[in-house]
Amino acid sequence: MVADHVEQADDPKAALAAIRVVGADVFAPFLLADAVFHPADAAALAQSFAVFPPPVGTPAPPPAGPAEPWLAAWRDWGTATLLARFAGTETGGLPAAGTEADGPFAAGTEVDLPYADVGSAGVPPSTDIGGALAPQPSGAPELAEADGVPAVSHTGHTGAPGPTGTPGPGTTWQTWSVRMGQLSPLALPGLDGPVHAVARAAPRALARGATRAVLRRDFPTAARIARWLALLAAEGERLPLDPVPLVRHLGLHGGGPRLALDVAIARRLLAVEDA
Amino acid sequence: MTSSVTRTAHEVSARALAWLYDHRERGALPADATAELGDPNGAYKPLGETALAASLVLRESVAGSTELRLARELVGFCWREFREGDMLYERQLRFSLMTDPLESYVPFARIGLRHEALDVLLAHTSALRSVRSAESVPNRRLAVANAARVVGLDQGERAYDWEALTRATWLGATPEPWLIDWMTGYCVTHTVFHLTDWGARPTGLPGDLTDYVSTWLPVWIDIWAEIEQWDLVAELMIVGCCLPEPYCTAADWDRLARAQHPDGLVPRDGDPIRDEPALRFADHQHTTVVATIAGTLAVSRALDGTARGL
Numbered sequence: 001m002v003a004d005h006v007e008q009a010d011d012p013k014a015a016l017a018a019i020r021v022v023g024a025d026v027f028a029p030f031l032l033a034d035a036v037f038h039p040a041d042a043a044a045l046a047q048s049f050a051v052f053p054p055p056v057g058t059p060a061p062p063p064a065g066p067a068e069p070w071l072a073a074w075r076d077w078g079t080a081t082l083l084a085r086f087a088g089t090e091t092g093g094l095p096a097a098g099t100e101a102d103g104p105f106a107a108g109t110e111v112d113l114p115y116a117d118v119g120s121a122g123v124p125p126s127t128d129i130g131g132a133l134a135p136q137p138s139g140a141p142e143l144a145e146a147d148g149v150p151a152v153s154h155t156g157h158t159g160a161p162g163p164t165g166t167p168g169p170g171t172t173w174q175t176w177s178v179r180m181g182q183l184s185p186l187a188l189p190g191l192d193g194p195v196h197a198v199a200r201a202a203p204r205a206l207a208r209g210a211t212r213a214v215l216r217r218d219f220p221t222a223a224r225i226a227r228w229l230a231l232l233a234a235e236g237e238r239l240p241l242d243p244v245p246l247v248r249h250l251g252l253h254g255g256g257p258r259l260a261l262d263v264a265i266a267r268r269l270l271a272v273e274d275a
Numbered sequence: 276m277t278s279s280v281t282r283t284a285h286e287v288s289a290r291a292l293a294w295l296y297d298h299r300e301r302g303a304l305p306a307d308a309t310a311e312l313g314d315p316n317g318a319y320k321p322l323g324e325t326a327l328a329a330s331l332v333l334r335e336s337v338a339g340s341t342e343l344r345l346a347r348e349l350v351g352f353c354w355r356e357f358r359e360g361d362m363l364y365e366r367q368l369r370f371s372l373m374t375d376p377l378e379s380y381v382p383f384a385r386i387g388l389r390h391e392a393l394d395v396l397l398a399h400t401s402a403l404r405s406v407r408s409a410e411s412v413p414n415r416r417l418a419v420a421n422a423a424r425v426v427g428l429d430q431g432e433r434a435y436d437w438e439a440l441t442r443a444t445w446l447g448a449t450p451e452p453w454l455i456d457w458m459t460g461y462c463v464t465h466t467v468f469h470l471t472d473w474g475a476r477p478t479g480l481p482g483d484l485t486d487y488v489s490t491w492l493p494v495w496i497d498i499w500a501e502i503e504q505w506d507l508v509a510e511l512m513i514v515g516c517c518l519p520e521p522y523c524t525a526a527d528w529d530r531l532a533r534a535q536h537p538d539g540l541v542p543r544d545g546d547p548i549r550d551e552p553a554l555r556f557a558d559h560q561h562t563t564v565v566a567t568i569a570g571t572l573a574v575s576r577a578l579d580g581t582a583r584g585l
Contacts, residue, residue, distance in 0.1 A: 214454075246451070
């Protein structure tokens with residue numbers, strides 16, 4: 001499926017770029033539907049990383065560094081982790097949830113990169129496929145207040161007090177939920193880590209963020225945040241709102257391919273039949 | 276910090292109250308006004324709102340001596356405009372099904388300004404099935420029930436079915452919070468105002484609705500503050516003060532303080548202010564009333580919290 005996309009494209013390099021843009025959601029058809037992952041798909045993904053490599057080193061989490069590169073690094077980690085899972089080359093870390101334990105590849109398999117002609121700045125023609133393509137960044141989006149609830153009412157702090165009484169590094173639920181939305185490709189079954197842990201710890205802040213985005217008519221952001229709500233619902237977490245009508249509403253009111261993808265994945269997570 | 280919220284809330288409400296006092300004559304009824312009131316929304320309704328704000332300043336008694344004096348004088352001014360209740364009485368006599376004489380009477384009755392004939396008349400009319408069944412939207416029914424409660428008519432066989440009244444409102448359905456609109460926002464604020472009698476009975480809001488409002492109030496304040504709907508924002512800040520665990524943040528108070536004009540006027544929204552003095556009063560009197568109440572309740576609840584913590 002992924003390989004077909006590249007093979008059939010007029011501009012293979014653009015097709016590889018598209019894979020990088022869609023990120024971990026490239027795996028949604030394999031995780032949430034019955035698409036079969038082939039070695040050629042792994043090769044296409046590996047080449048997308050070769051042609052459009054992530055920056056060297058992992059950026060510091062905000063506020064030490066800017067948010068955008070760090071968020072991109074987390075998205076790259078999601079893609080690389082699932083690639084390693086499906087390619088069967090992962091070394092340690094999470095068990096392969098929801099996938100065959102022995103994937104189509106033996107560990108350490110080297111895969112020929114089929115689109116050598118698109119160029120890949122110094123990357124050898126074959127490479128190990130796996131999580132080393134994008135290391136796990138440090139940190140996760142942090143909330144200033146536990147699930148958006150002030151520790152003390154009438155609080156004047158904009159950040160939760162740290163151990164020294166100074167404001168902590170966390171952000172408001174507004175900023176936090178937008179950042180979580182920017183990490184929506186991580187809201188897939190089979191991925192787990194610090195970002196998922198903060199999502200599970202703050203369903204209320206996620207629900208507030210999704211609600212705020214709908215009311216601001218920012219439907220793409222709402223759909224991204226709703227992905228996390230759908231994932232939590234699939235995991236059996238209690239939510240302050242029912243994500244099913246929310247996701248349906250977004251599908252009917254929002255537009256654009258990214259929203260369509262987020263809504264389709266959320267519907268699968270919620271086990272809602274596609275219309 | 277508690278002290279910064281309290282200080283800002285106090286300053287906003289003190290300035291707003293002073294503005295209401297300074298401009299009170301602009302809110303006077305026309306000299307030829309009768310109980311029939313061709314335009315009840317013209318001066319009659321705003322007088323009741325100003326009286327409400329002043330009566331809550333007096334009820335809470337957390338303001339300084341200057342503010343308490345202004346509040347007493349404002350209530351007195353409004354009471355005289357209503358001819359010390361005669362006008363409300365005549366209006367209730369003329370329009371038996373209307374609830375505004377009862378509702379307008381509440382701020383005065385709350386602080387002991389009673390009108391004996393009106394009390395007798397209200398006791399009669401408010402018990403009639405015809406009056407009780409008059410058609411109105413659910414949060415308006417709660418307004419009437421709370422007015423009856425304050426006046427002393429919510430008891431015995433004529434007690435109101437608060438649970439049924441509550442569940443009939445939009446809020447009572449705990450609806451999808453992402454589909455609220457501006458008008459419905461006001462329905463929510465008023466449902467909470469009346470169930471809690473403007474913060475006097477925080478437990479008057481049922482537990483599930485308390486959870487619901489506590490969860491979504493920050494979102495609604497956020498989105499309406501973003502588009503500078505100060506009137507609704509300030510009403511929602513009152514709602515925060517009516518909760519058993521008040522929601523009252525420094526950020527919200529700093530923002531409302533920034534919106535307030537140096538003379539105390541709190542603008543209803545972010546649109547340019549029309550400078551003509553009569554329009555200035557007509558356009559922004561309501562929001563300035565709301566800010567007075569919000570600040571008063573914020574200070575009062577903060578002091579409650581301090582007292583509880585001791």
